[in-house]
Amino acid sequence: AVRSLLQALPQIRQLYLAGNALSANGVQELAEEFEASSTLEVLSLGGVPGRGFRPNALGVQGLKALLGALPGGPRAPLTALNLCNTSLGAEAGKELAAFLARDAALLHLDVSCNPLGSEGVGALLPQSTRLRTLEIAETGCRGELIHTQLSALLQRTRCLARLCVSRNQIEAQPLRRIARGLAACASLVSLGMEAVDMGPEGVAVLVEALLGATVPSLTELDLAGNQIAQVEAAAALARCVAHYGTLQSLRLSSNGLGDVGAIRLAEALDPEASPKCALHTLDLSSCRIGTVGAGKLLTRLAANECLRTLRLADNFLDDSLDMGLVERLTGIRELQLGGNRLSHASLQRAAKAAARNRQSARDREPAALRAEMHRMLFQETKLEQAREQVSTDEAEVLRREFAADHAAKELEHVRAAEAEAHRQLATRIQAEERDLADLRAHRASTLQKLEEASKSYERRQLELRDTLRARQETLINMQVRTDQAAKRLEQRTREHPEELE
Template sequence: MLPADSQLSELYYIFCILTTVIFTMDKGSVLTHILKSNDMSTLLGGELPVSVISNNKYISPLTAEAQAADRNGEEDPPSLDCAIHTALSGEIKSVILVGPEGSGKTTALVKLVMGWAKGEHLQKFSYVFHFRFRELNSLDGALSLETLLLHHHSHAPPESVPLLLQKPEDVLFVFDDLDRYKHSLDPSVHTLCSDPTQAASVPCLVASLLHGSLMKGATFVVATRPTSGLEFLSGTRVEVLGFLKPQREAYFNGFFTDPAVAKKALTHMERTLGFYDVCASPKFCWTVCSVYKSLMDAGAKLPETLSQLCVDILVHLIQTLSLNNASSRDLVLALGKLASHCFLDQHSSCTKEEMDSFGFQQFLNSVGVFLHVEGDQSDVFSFRSQLMQEFLLAASFFLDKSPSEGVEKMLEKHKGCVKFLDFFMSGLSEPLQRRPLENVLGELNSDRIVDFKSWFKSSSEKTLKECYKERQHRCFHLLHQAQSESLVKEIITPSARVGISYGDLSLQDCVALSYVVTCLGEMEQLNLYGTKNLTEEQAERLIPAMSISQKIILSGSSVSTGAVHHLASALSRGLTKELDLSNSRLGDEKFKILCAGLRDCKLHTLKLLMCRLTEGICEDLAPVLTSATSQLSVLDMRSNQIGDQGFTTMCKALHSPHCKLQELMLQNCELTAASMETLSAAVCSGQSQLRKVGLTHNVIGDRGVETLCKSLQHPLCKLQSLNFFDSELTGACCPHLMEALMSEHCSLTELDLSVNDLGQEGALLLCQALSRPGCPMEKLGLKRCKLTEAVFKELSSVLRSGTSQLKSLIVGINAVGDQGVKHLWDAVAHPNCLLEELDVEMTGLTDACVEDMCAAIRASKTLKSLELRNNTLTDVSVPALVEVMQDSPNMKEMNLKYNEFSEEVFDMLDECDTIRY
């Protein structure tokens, strides 16, 4: 006799051996059961999972994490199979797969179970139960879990079930189609049970299993489309994406035996459909391949749009049924009614009684190509494809000859339920696209087509006057579906608002926008401002639009390296004259790529403000500037780390006779006086076309100004505008400026010295130079230069002299008060004064100056703009200011912001639209 403990151990050992043998034998039954699947394969249903797996055509779908990995350039993005196995190999007890229709969830689950049955993986589970929720819907009455397992999995040996129920940790439950389940998973509506031998309703058993009260410790994998039932499930959620481009390529190569045919089919799909989310669906890929093969074998043209594809699918399905035109028409009308009913009632399935009410009595043997037929009595029907469900709704609307609701009401009724309905209606409204369908169904209702076109045109006209980007995108998508150049030109009139920002485009948006622009033939402005990540694929689709756009705005955008390659290509062969990449975080490497397209293009203006460029790019920029074909005349490189060395390299290009640069903006580029010598030499070379240079926020200093002043006196220097705003200057630079301005060769018309400590002595020297007869100066900036009343008095004298050409004077933020500015009012009133713009912001003005100011405005024949911000004018002055602005037709603007006005005078200020406050 063995001790009691030894007897128990031996009995347990024997039990384990027996159960292992039973379960090992049972795996073969599981595999046989799966291989005998009686599902029906149709053009809309996708290839059967068993067929895909058995014929070694299986390609694992990807998870949402794979999309991020793909964007980051990772070579092996995580697959769905890997995600499931990783989750189940640990301690996780519940995995929920969530993905759209046809994303590969069902096939992945079948492969999971088959792999277990073959002993390939997940052998820690002694048994796997595979359920489909749609099959559980038909089970009525009370059952125990034990009975349910035996009933639903007849291949399971009856003697094994009681044993496995005692070891739930060895059991894996696989549930598919949660979105097709008609019962609630809310635990509060069920009395959850824990005894597997206790009889309960099937909904109660399912809820008890998934919420852990029944078979506690078992593992679950649940697959579903997005559905409200998910809120009642907890576990590790895996977002199923489907296929990215590499998986689609592998799929097409597996479908078509001829590699050349596979490449042709895939290339066409990526060009015409690859930007739609549905293309991530393996089921959709199978449908597309099947349609393409049929069309290729017949020598027919492949579809150019989603609408055309659905036309080809429907024609193919109708032809397989061998119905006459009248019967085919009645079938599509019935399918359209069913589609609308399912959308509006948010039911994924329909009963036989409901089917009869829609007119399906004579078609019940034919609907299998369009619908799933389920239930013990084949009494439950549901659409195999939501995409086709929407297309059938659109087609039936245009087929229906009976009087009913108009297009707008019909679209509004289905709003929120559908995604492509208006796409399909737009496609079917064009004769060439609907003709194949009319050949098998008869002509569509012309009145409804006219109604749609009228709605489309009126709604588009309204949309294109507004600034709602999403609505404009939708309009472009509908035009793309219609594939009618004449329709594009009819709707996108010259007055249409097509210049709003199209930042953050989807790939689908890029295709539609590019199509519309291409139809128009030319675009004044392609505004992509604020695009967070312009990818290589997006830029490739935008090449046609970029190539015929006069101006491309990518400011505030993030542009990938691949996208820059396509941008460079578009520039080199296009019409673009202005490119704005300001604040795009371009960087040196991407700029080097861009330069390849800049050497031979029509670009006149290039804006690179805050692009994180360094002195390294100047070696690449110099050949661009000296290219014989370059047209670049305006270059804005503000707020980049160019430095003296980089700027010196750029200046060498100015010596070239091919360099056409006229304006160069270098604000905040870390320049010093050291590089001014090179600039000075370049502008005096006789080759330079440079007219305007901006050096704001650089440490130029007095020595740098002195160097440039020498060049201003050179007869070959053509500089007309210099900006030294905040360049650390003092009054010591003014003698050199005076000398330059007194020179007969000086052609300077604009000079900004604002935010520098020139002081009274230096400013008076400038005034002396301005008094020279023939001095060309037209615009002078002296804001916050520590000017005094004496300087204002001298400026007044210059303005009244009759020799001054000054039209713009900026002397704000100099605290001279009413008395100092009065000198300027006297000048403005003088007939010799030519001022059009006067800036006296923050000069200490009070109400006491208003009388003189108004008199000057009335007397002036030239003044158009007056800047009065940040002074201490009060409500008392408002009537006089409003009156003078209303009485002075020359005045275009008076800025009174940040004065001491109360809300009581706002209505009065509103009476004058030329006053800003």
């Protein structure tokens, strides 16, 4: 019948089949239809066990068939898969890890109430970094065996928004390492740690880690059923409420806080003493709180406009509680007092006070809406002015960008002209340097020739002087001989004149 229904609804996006007692064979038959679907985004095969609930017993074989049929990859349509209470053992953790390794589209996974054990959960955690929601409550894992993988996941993930590890054994010692991961996980907004046996020491460790976080992000914290009864644990929780500014919902039911714990929390809820407190919902059901503790709590809440839901069911309250304290509350819109020894009249007064506050909130909303509308109209006017200014600024920016582009082009042209002139000048300088080098070489050659000519001239001059001196001596000798010849001729003429005739 389910298979026929799937065939008749080819565009189905969400399918809930919890409580149908499906076996592995039944899931294998449906897997063929899942494989053909290109629109299925949410598939729920599990649900929280309850009276008359018939869980689907997939087992590892049914899971293999299911995961093999589901389309994988980053464009796969399936984003949420609920396998709560479907008889998955340790081997199923490995199959889910392999599926997550190839499927980048799945964001929400619930495998709670399955006997995965530490082995199965330990195999699943390293591949869960892309998930936004991971439910591993009541899976039989132990903190001492999974704290390494869980801490690594919290430090590596950038997507995980909700983590639930409730009803598993996570004692104080392994919680220390897990807490370091919690402090480093800036994406986590919801943490479920109900009944994990952390005890007072674990509470102190958790609160210290949360208050030491660089970027506080947690808005919802469930610590119900953790045997928190000591004063130190209550003081740590009060510090968390007072100083962890993003926390909006805190569930502490089934812890023996008593009147002392309630008084510590009351001090943290006082807006004058704790201006950072942003708590909207506080669950203190079954916390062994008496009239004294409740009275202190209600007194401090009289000035608190932030807290809207307060659960004090199943405590030790009786008609000695001053209901005037309840009626003076202006912020509480839901007040649960069932399971206490309060008369019907007292419960009616509390219910009327809560109803009055709800009506007052509803009445305030239109006025607040009108004020918001006026504010938005004013902001719209300012926005329009800002848009006009932006348009003017954009036009100015465009004009300046155009001028800057024009100047850049001119600068580029000038730089190109300067580069060309520099190139030509460099060419001329190189030519002049070559000519100068030639002139220097010619000058050196000329100087060398002049020096050689000078030396040759000096040698020739010396030679000519020597020749002149020799010829002068010869001339002198010839003159002397001429004079001597003239004297002899004269003498002979005188002596022998007839020879001349």
